[in-house]
Amino acid sequence: MAQLSRRHVLALGAGGALSAALLRRATASEMPAEAHGISAFGDLKYPADFHHFDYVNLDAPKGGTFSLIPSVRAYNQSYQTFNSLNAFIMKGDGAQGMDMTFAPLMVRANDEPDAMYGLAAKSVQISPDRLVYRFTMRPEAKFHDGTKLTAHDAAFSLTSLKSKGHPLIIVQMRDMVSAEALDDATLVVTFAQGRARDVPLYVAGLPIFSKTFYASRAFDETSLDIPLGSGPYKVGKFEVNRYIEYERVKDWWAADLPVCRGSYNFDVVRYEFYRDRDVAFEGFTGKNYLYREEFTSRIWATRYDFPAVKEGRVKMEVVPDDTPSGAQGWFINTRCDKFKDPRVREALINAFDFEWTNKTIMYGAYARTVSPFQNSDLMAGNGPPSPEELKLLEPFRGQVPDDVFAVPFSPPTSDGSGQDRNLLRKAQQLLTEAGVTIKDGKRVLPNGDLFRIEFLLDEPSFQPHHAPYIKNLGTLGIEASVRLVDAVQYKARQEDFDFDMTIQRFSMSATPGDAMRSFFSSQVAATKGSYNLAGVASPAIDAMIEKIMAADNREDLTVACRAFDRLFRAGRYWVPQWYNKTHRLAYWDQFAHPQKLPRYANGVGAPEIWWHDSAKATKLEQAK
Numbered sequence: 001m002a003q004l005s006r007r008h009v010l011a012l013g014a015g016g017a018l019s020a021a022l023l024r025r026a027t028a029s030e031m032p033a034e035a036h037g038i039s040a041f042g043d044l045k046y047p048a049d050f051h052h053f054d055y056v057n058l059d060a061p062k063g064g065t066f067s068l069i070p071s072v073r074a075y076n077q078s079y080q081t082f083n084s085l086n087a088f089i090m091k092g093d094g095a096q097g098m099d100m101t102f103a104p105l106m107v108r109a110n111d112e113p114d115a116m117y118g119l120a121a122k123s124v125q126i127s128p129d130r131l132v133y134r135f136t137m138r139p140e141a142k143f144h145d146g147t148k149l150t151a152h153d154a155a156f157s158l159t160s161l162k163s164k165g166h167p168l169i170i171v172q173m174r175d176m177v178s179a180e181a182l183d184d185a186t187l188v189v190t191f192a193q194g195r196a197r198d199v200p201l202y203v204a205g206l207p208i209f210s211k212t213f214y215a216s217r218a219f220d221e222t223s224l225d226i227p228l229g230s231g232p233y234k235v236g237k238f239e240v241n242r243y244i245e246y247e248r249v250k251d252w253w254a255a256d257l258p259v260c261r262g263s264y265n266f267d268v269v270r271y272e273f274y275r276d277r278d279v280a281f282e283g284f285t286g287k288n289y290l291y292r293e294e295f296t297s298r299i300w301a302t303r304y305d306f307p308a309v310k311e312g313r314v315k316m317e318v319v320p321d322d323t324p325s326g327a328q329g330w331f332i333n334t335r336c337d338k339f340k341d342p343r344v345r346e347a348l349i350n351a352f353d354f355e356w357t358n359k360t361i362m363y364g365a366y367a368r369t370v371s372p373f374q375n376s377d378l379m380a381g382n383g384p385p386s387p388e389e390l391k392l393l394e395p396f397r398g399q400v401p402d403d404v405f406a407v408p409f410s411p412p413t414s415d416g417s418g419q420d421r422n423l424l425r426k427a428q429q430l431l432t433e434a435g436v437t438i439k440d441g442k443r444v445l446p447n448g449d450l451f452r453i454e455f456l457l458d459e460p461s462f463q464p465h466h467a468p469y470i471k472n473l474g475t476l477g478i479e480a481s482v483r484l485v486d487a488v489q490y491k492a493r494q495e496d497f498d499f500d501m502t503i504q505r506f507s508m509s510a511t512p513g514d515a516m517r518s519f520f521s522s523q524v525a526a527t528k529g530s531y532n533l534a535g536v537a538s539p540a541i542d543a544m545i546e547k548i549m550a551a552d553n554r555e556d557l558t559v560a561c562r563a564f565d566r567l568f569r570a571g572r573y574w575v576p577q578w579y580n581k582t583h584r585l586a587y588w589d590q591f592a593h594p595q596k597l598p599r600y601a602n603g604v605g606a607p608e609i610w611w612h613d614s615a616k617a618t619k620l621e622q623a624k
Contacts, residue, residue, distance in 0.1 A: 034123040034136070038106065038204065039115040040197050040511045041553060046109065046117065046258075055111050055598040056262025056609050062248070064590070064612025067270040067289035069280050070096040072602065075166040080275050080458070080487040081241045084222035088207065090166050090495075090529055092222030093488065095244045096271045100264075101229035102207030105135055105154065105187075107259050110598035110605065113510040116204055117259050120149060120230070121187070124204075133200055135187040140253050143210050143230045151181035156211040158189065158203060164220040167529040168518050169206075175199045175514070196549035198513030207231075232264035245270045265611040275487065277461040287588060291606060294584040296461060297365035304586060313620055317585040322599050324376035325579040326507025328369055330455070332573060333499055335525075335535040338445050342401070343434040345572035347427035348453075348501075349411050351472040352575050356418040361464050366578035370410040371565050372519075373508055374579050378561035380408040385566065388559040392547055393566065396540040401570040409569040411576050418468055419475065427476055443477035453480040456499035458490035465577075495529040503577070504533050510600060511554075512561060516545045520568065534573040541567050590617035 036048040052058060070079045078093045087094025106116035106124075118124070121135040141149040158179035161169050175195035180188045191199060209219075210228040217225065226235045232254070233246035246269045254260050272289045274280035281299055284292045285306045294300045308314040332339050332348065339345060354368050371379045384406055385393055393404060403409050414420040431437075435446040443451035453473065455466055466482050473480040485493065493499055506519065517523055522537040524530035544564040551557035583604050593610040601609070 032125050032127065034125055036123055037109075037115055037117040038124060038126075038133075038200060039112065040201065040513065043112075044115050044117075045112050046115075050117075050258050052258055052261040053109055053111065053263075053598075055594055055596065055601075055605070057594050057611065058262045060262055060265045060592075060609075060611035061614070062265050062611075063267050063614065064265075064617065065268040065270060066266040066291060066591070066607040066610065066612070067268075067272060068291045068607070069272050069274060069283075069289060071293050071295070074099075075168060076491075078487045078491060081273055082244065083240050084224065085226060085235065086221070086223050088161060088165050088169065089220045089222075091220070093491065095238070097233075097244065097246055097269060098227075098235075099207060099231075100233040100246055100269065101227070101231045101235060102209065103141065103149070103230040103254060104205045104207055106204040108205065108600070109259075110601040113600060114198065114201060116201055119254060119257065119259055120154065120208055121204070131191045131193065131195065133189045133191075133204075135189070135204075137185050137187060138254075139185065141230065142253050143228050144234050144249060145228060147210070147212070148184070149208060149210075149230050150184040151187035152184065153211045154187045154208050155179040155181040156214070157209045158206065160209070160214070160219045161206055167524075167527050168531065171518050171524055171527070171530070172199065172202050172514050174517075176203055179203075194550070196514035196517075197551065198509075198511065198515070198549070202514060232260070233269060236268065241273060243270060243272050263608050265609075266607055267612075269607050277459055284586070291587040291591070292585070293604075294586060297362040297580075298464075300584050301363040301365065308588070309586075311623065313589055313623055315585075315587055315589050317587075319583040319585060319597060319604050321375070321581055321583055324378065324508050324510060325369070325374045325581070326505070327372040327374065327574070327576070328503070328505040328579060329574040329576040330501045331504045331533040332501055332575070333497060333533065333535060334537075334573065335497055336500060337447070338449075338451060339500075341434040342572045343430040344436060347430040347434075347476070348473075349572060349575050350423045350427040350430070351476060352411070352469050353414045353416070353418050353420060353423075353472065354411065354576075354578065355414045355416040357465060357468060358578060359416060360418070361468075362578070366580055368411065368413075369576040369579045370569070371408075372506075372568060373512075373561060373565055375581060376508075376510070378508070378512070378558060378565070380562045380565040380569070383407060385563065386559070389563045389566070392544065392560060392563045393540075396543070396567075400538075400540050400567060404566045404570045408566045409572070419472060424472065424475055431476065438477050441477060442479065451478050452500075453478060454500045455480065455482045456490065456493055456502040457482050457484050458487055460484060462503065494533065497528075497533070497535065499533075501575070502533060504531070504574075506531065511557065513549050516548055516564075520564075521545055536568070536571065536573055538567065538571065541571070588620060590620050592616070 037044045075088055076094045077096055082093050082095040084092030084094050087098040103120045105121040107119045109115045120141045122138045123136045125134040137151050143149055162173040175192045177190040177192050213228040232252050234249055236245035236247040238244035248267050332345050358366050373379045412423055414423055436443050436451055445451050470480040519531045520536045520541055522542050524532045525535045525537040547560040551560055591610050592613045597604050
């Protein structure tokens with residue numbers, strides 16, 4: 001079959017709408033053509049008969065162990081602990097890596113912005129109105145116990161996740177109307193009119209659970225029962241709160257599919273859990289785990305001088321990061337009355353001296369974040385809106401800050417002294433204008449209460465970054481403090497929005513879509529467990545999210561994202577922190593990876609496309 005181009009997809013739409021019912025009962029001759037993959041705008045790099053992804057090593061050997069600490073998290077997961085093997089619901093702390101034990105309908109190609117190709121589903125037929133997706137399941141797909149994986153399992157999984165999954169999953173599945181199995185081989189997924197562009201991609205990437213396994217178990221309860229999976233790995237040994245191992249399935253049914261060749265090479269993938277970053281680093285130096293992406297500039301600059309590094313037994317590597325770096329900062333809980341005035345929030349932004357913090361604490365390793373689309377062409381430009389952006393923003397003139405229509409708001413650059421008098425003077429002026437006045441040397445809110453800020457934190461390694469900020473807030477008369485809590489309490493307080501300010505780090509897809517709602521929409525501002533920590537509830541931002549989701553091409557998408565960026569930055573919802581344009585990697589010298597890593601891989605494609613090098617491992621063992 002020839003490559004499915006965007007032109008071909010658009011041509012399918014010219015024939016008018018085909019209802020879900022008609023699609024279900026249509027004959028083969030009436031059906032739209034089968035597609036081997038999907039993407040947001042219909043563009044696919046790989047043809048139907050492709051053999052493997054370009055970025056993998058087909059000769060990568062199988063074997064060895066890859067061990068690491070968590071560096072990303074999703075849904076109910078924690079960086080520091082786990083107490084459940086159910087990682088797709090609200091309750092509990094799900095174990096990192098559980099996604100490796102399940103096969104989704106389709107998987108992403110990491111050298112394309114958003115393309116997906118068939119795994120459990122071998123093909124899909126899409127109705128001309130793009131609202132009905134008919135997946136044909138692979139007959140060889142099976143669970144780890146040898147039972148067949150069918151469309152009934154897929155329909156059960158999608159339906160259960162939509163009704164009982166983590167709130168973030170429920171939000172992103174809002175536009176999925178139904179998932180129905182016509183028989184063992186045929187799954188029909190129906191979407192709502194006006195559905196977000198990326199919802200089918202999201203749905204196609206969700207895990208498929210065994211319907212039989214959950215016939216006698218509650219889907220939405222925490223459990224340490226090992227769920228029946230169908231992915232490249234299965235749960236092996238684990239100790240709650242300490243470690244979990246995943247064992248490669250040696251006779252995995254999908255191992256020789258085009259989307260899997262050259263991937264999933266390690267026999268064991270092991271996650272270690274630490275409550276403290278410094279202790280975790282010591283664990284790495286002691287070879288308690290083998291791979292580490294370093295996120296702390298202080299450690300990268302000062303502590304990678306231990307003997308194993310000097311002797312070459314530990315390799316250090318810096319890999320460029322060409323993906324959108326996203327956002328990191330102190331998010332301000334605007335649900336609290338004391339933070340509702342944007343002038344107060346701007347004063348808090350002015351009080352943080354990034355230049356001094358970067359130079360003194362972080363060894364000059366970072367650049368300032370100003371946008372949630374940092375390091376991408378989705379950021380607003382440095383001047384007024386383009387005519388295309390203005391067309392989207394003009395209906396909200398008078399309802400949003402004036403700087404939306406001028407140069408987009410960015411945090412100011414300080415003199416690097418740690419206490420820039422001009423910026424602190426500006427902050428004082430903003431606070432006074434907002435009615436937050438000085439009384440007996442302390443800032444007092446309009447209701448007469450002292451202005452106090454508590455920073456919620458779960459990692460002591462971040463305390464040095466708070467100290468100079470708190471000092472500047474004290475200069476303004478604001479009482480500020482850090483509340484350091486354990487991972488479980490931190491997660492619970494974030495989910496309940498029980499904080500004043502807290503750090504959040506997230507990155508946007510190269511093709512943003514429905515996930516925008518989870519972070520920025522009014523819809524989830526009051527939804528427990530949502531990622532909208534700041535409580536953003538703006539009709540203009542909601543409208544721009546809808547424009548982003550409805551964009552028909554990348555040009556329109558870029559315009560809508562830039563307009564959104566202007567609105568979000570104008571809202572002063574966060575105190576932006578910093579980002580790094582590289583990945584800093586350290587690993588014990590027994591691994592190898594493709595020379596050119598794919599641009600859109602999660603991080604650097606580890607462990608999915610890395611492999612164990614037995615010669616290096618032998619040499620490392622002999623060098624003890």
